Amino acid sequence: MRIGVLGAGQLGRMLALAGYPLAKTFVFYDLSGSPSAGLGEIIIDRDGKYLDDFLSRVDRVTYEFEHLPVAVAEKIAESHPVYPGPKALEVCQNRQAEKTLFGNLGIPTPQWRMASSAEQLRTVAEELGCPVVAKSNTEGYDGKGQAVLRSPDEAAAAWEAIGHQHLMVEKFVAFSREISIIAVRGIDGDLAFYPMAENVHDQGILRYSIAPAPELNADLEEEARRYIKALLNELDYVGVLALELFETAEGLVANEMAPRVHNSGHWTMEGAFTSQFENHIRAISGHPLGNTGARGVSCMVNIIAEHGDIDRILELPYAHLHLYAKGERPGRKLGHVNVLADSYEELKWRIRNVSQFLPGSPELDCSLTR
Amino acid sequence: MRIGVLGAGQLGRMLALAGYPLAKTFVFYDLSGSPSAGLGEIIIDRDGKYLDDFLSRVDRVTYEFEHLPVAVAEKIAESHPVYPGPKALEVCQNRQAEKTLFGNLGIPTPQWRMASSAEQLRTVAEELGCPVVAKSNTEGYDGKGQAVLRSPDEAAAAWEAIGHQHLMVEKFVAFSREISIIAVRGIDGDLAFYPMAENVHDQGILRYSIAPAPELNADLEEEARRYIKALLNELDYVGVLALELFETAEGLVANEMAPRVHNSGHWTMEGAFTSQFENHIRAISGHPLGNTGARGVSCMVNIIAEHGDIDRILELPYAHLHLYAKGERPGRKLGHVNVLADSYEELKWRIRNVSQFLPGSPELDCSLTR
Numbered sequence: 046m047r048i049g050v051l052g053a054g055q056l057g058r059m060l061a062l063a064g065y066p067l068a069k070t071f072v073f074y075d076l077s078g079s080p081s082a083g084l085g086e087i088i089i090d091r092d093g094k095y096l097d098d099f100l101s102r103v104d105r106v107t108y109e110f111e112h113l114p115v116a117v118a119e120k121i122a123e124s125h126p127v128y129p130g131p132k133a134l135e136v137c138q139n140r141q142a143e144k145t146l147f148g149n150l151g152i153p154t155p156q157w158r159m160a161s162s163a164e165q166l167r168t169v170a171e172e173l174g175c176p177v178v179a180k181s182n183t184e185g186y187d188g189k190g191q192a193v194l195r196s197p198d199e200a201a202a203a204w205e206a207i208g209h210q211h212l213m214v215e216k217f218v219a220f221s222r223e224i225s226i227i228a229v230r231g232i233d234g235d236l237a238f239y240p241m242a243e244n245v246h247d248q249g250i251l252r253y254s255i256a257p258a259p260e261l262n263a264d265l266e267e268e269a270r271r272y273i274k275a276l277l278n279e280l281d282y283v284g285v286l287a288l289e290l291f292e293t294a295e296g297l298v299a300n301e302m303a304p305r306v307h308n309s310g311h312w313t314m315e316g317a318f319t320s321q322f323e324n325h326i327r328a329i330s331g332h333p334l335g336n337t338g339a340r341g342v343s344c345m346v347n348i349i350a351e352h353g354d355i356d357r358i359l360e361l362p363y364a365h366l367h368l369y370a371k372g373e374r375p376g377r378k379l380g381h382v383n384v385l386a387d388s389y390e391e392l393k394w395r396i397r398n399v400s401q402f403l404p405g406s407p408e409l410d411c412s413l414t415r
Numbered sequence: 416m417r418i419g420v421l422g423a424g425q426l427g428r429m430l431a432l433a434g435y436p437l438a439k440t441f442v443f444y445d446l447s448g449s450p451s452a453g454l455g456e457i458i459i460d461r462d463g464k465y466l467d468d469f470l471s472r473v474d475r476v477t478y479e480f481e482h483l484p485v486a487v488a489e490k491i492a493e494s495h496p497v498y499p500g501p502k503a504l505e506v507c508q509n510r511q512a513e514k515t516l517f518g519n520l521g522i523p524t525p526q527w528r529m530a531s532s533a534e535q536l537r538t539v540a541e542e543l544g545c546p547v548v549a550k551s552n553t554e555g556y557d558g559k560g561q562a563v564l565r566s567p568d569e570a571a572a573a574w575e576a577i578g579h580q581h582l583m584v585e586k587f588v589a590f591s592r593e594i595s596i597i598a599v600r601g602i603d604g605d606l607a608f609y610p611m612a613e614n615v616h617d618q619g620i621l622r623y624s625i626a627p628a629p630e631l632n633a634d635l636e637e638e639a640r641r642y643i644k645a646l647l648n649e650l651d652y653v654g655v656l657a658l659e660l661f662e663t664a665e666g667l668v669a670n671e672m673a674p675r676v677h678n679s680g681h682w683t684m685e686g687a688f689t690s691q692f693e694n695h696i697r698a699i700s701g702h703p704l705g706n707t708g709a710r711g712v713s714c715m716v717n718i719i720a721e722h723g724d725i726d727r728i729l730e731l732p733y734a735h736l737h738l739y740a741k742g743e744r745p746g747r748k749l750g751h752v753n754v755l756a757d758s759y760e761e762l763k764w765r766i767r768n769v770s771q772f773l774p775g776s777p778e779l780d781c782s783l784t785r
Binding site: 056061062065066067068070083084085097245318319328332333335336338340355359360362363365366367368369380384 | 428431432435436437438440453454455538541660688689695702703704705706708710726729730733736737738740750755
């Protein structure tokens with residue numbers, strides 16, 4: 046089976062690495078002109094001329110990047126199976142649609158309002174009560190296109206800084222940590238859920254994901270599974286879906302979802318029996334889903350901006366290195382290290398050992414260290 | 416780093432899958448015209464015209480197939496690092512040279528003689544005492560180019576059947592099982608040893624490898640490590656080396672070695688912390704060697720001739736599928752399934768479960784079932 050992947054970054058790369066052992070082949074369709082998938086045929090199409098050619102070479106289509114025009118996904122869906130479907134893409138590209146769907150399915154979210162001018166931003170900031178977070182409604186990830194307002198007086202400056210016409214404004218949520226759940230749904234509607242991960246961000250970028258999330262209340266995990274199950278079924282979703290949640294004193298609050306394999310699921314490559322990448326390929330190919338159980342405890346440590354001392358990391362007997370073959374650049378994800386252990390205490394020190402060879406890694410501040 | 420691989424079969428494929436996460440790229444050089452590596456650039460060179468072109472695209476060279484002309488490896492070594500070196504290749508292509516080296520290093524072998532005619536074959540069969548195994552000195556693998564003589568009278572027929580001019584004739588060894596050891600040596604001489612595997616063959620083809628080998632005496636394992644260490648150091652070897660041994664009442668007896676990643680090490684993909692493929696790439700690239708420790712117990716089940724019921728295998732939560740994307744053909748290795756467990760008792764039943772979906776799999780007959 047020939048799988049076409051829209052986008053050609055590291056997620057596509059890891060999908061392919063997981064898919065070759067299942068006898069799949071891959072063709073990447075890249076809109077940006079800077080592919081990094083590194084294996085498989087890559088069609089660069091900056092002007093949108095080669096879509097038909099791409100489609101003639103593949104049997105079905107998935108994506109590793111959700112910021113592509115829904116119209117493209119819809120056009121593809123006329124001739125090829127596209128998993129997940131264009132509907133999931135549409136919802137995930139629009140914060141208002143996403144939060145509305147969450148609300149309709151009974152998934153708690155922060156209080157939110159839309160704002161289409163600096164004045165409206167000021168007004169909704171007053172209504173919600175600061176601090177609030179203002180985000181571009183249709184773009185932005187990894188903390189880009191966002192601003193925090195400590196007071197309504199900051200509305201004009203925030204509006205200017207974000208530079209978009211439609212903003213979602215969310216009341217700040219007092220949370221103890223961010224946790225995410227990754228689940229997969231097959232073509233036949235089968236479901237499988239990974240153990241949740243605790244995520245640690247720094248400057249808006251994910252740095253650590255610890256899985257299974259330490260000291261997670263079983264009821265909360267059950268609640269998260271209910272939420273993501275509702276989303277998967279509502280969207281008639283096929284493939285891997287990620288849902289980021291805040292853990293608060295009042296329970297879980299949904300932050301956002303991503304209709305694809307997700308950075309907070311990279312720990313599954315060695316930390317679970319079947320990786321999120323293999324399960325995505327299984328799902329979209331119509332195979333049975335794989336075992337999502339954890340093997341011991343693990344942590345994904347992102348390599349950001351600089352590669353650090355790779356050979357020292359390779360010397361650590363509990364570390365697995367995954368490089369994306371990308372050049373160094375501030376804020377860029379260059380790879381990740383999966384750290385394995387048999388206990389959280391062991392894991393904590395192993396994470397610290399690894400991060401000392403990665404310049405700019407923030408001090409580990411999470412439930413393991415508090 | 417661009418790694419050139421001589422040969423383009425499933426071993427090259429799995430080397431590449433392990434090497435991409437270390438930011439290596441791969442070019443395959445295929446002499447046969449039937450590549451199956453499936454990823455990376457493949458240069459098919461049936462007439463030997465494109466070697467220079469291949470070399471211009473790579474920084475160093477390794478191989479996944481040892482039956483290539485030593486002269487080719489020597490020519491490459493003039494301009495590029497080749498790991499393992501041509502000397503290892505030369506020894507492994509010639510049973511007489513291999514067994515002589517074993518003898519020089521104090522590694523026990525079956526009693527052997529050379530025969531260059533049907534008459535000589537008869538004579539040495541009488542000298543050694545039947546049964547003996549006659550094997551082409553320079554070719555043959557997976558049981559091809561071999562014959563068993565139950566009596567010296569079978570010499571003429573065996574000579575005819577094998578059809579080669581120089582045969583190694585070995586006295587039959589009464590062994591309780593075949594076990595193999597896989598080790599890796601770095602450019603700096605660092606060594607790492609995998610736990611040994613118990614191998615089960617059927618009609619000359621490996622069917623099961625169980626690792627760590629059940630009930631293995633620690634002294635025997637130490638002995639095997641001494642042997643492979645002597646070989647690695649003597650050959651100034653870089654990369655993964657496999658050594659097949661018979662376990663007998665008198666201790667270990669060496670069968671043969673393979674200067675490459677080996678089928679009896681495929682269990683390491685999920686059954687060890689670092690796979691043999693990753694460790695080979697680490698070694699030839701000059702990186703530190705990875706942790707060779709086992710994760711639980713595991714068994715590699717080969718998929719031979721027919722793919723069987725792949726989706727039923729994918730449903731088993733302890734099975735990992737690795738397909739080579741090859742067409743079905745009698746005796747052909749099409750893929751393998753790695754079966755994981757926490758105990759040998761559990762493993763035994765899981766192997767049986769998997770093999771029921773693989774037509775032609777022999778009944779599991781090994782130390783787990785006796």
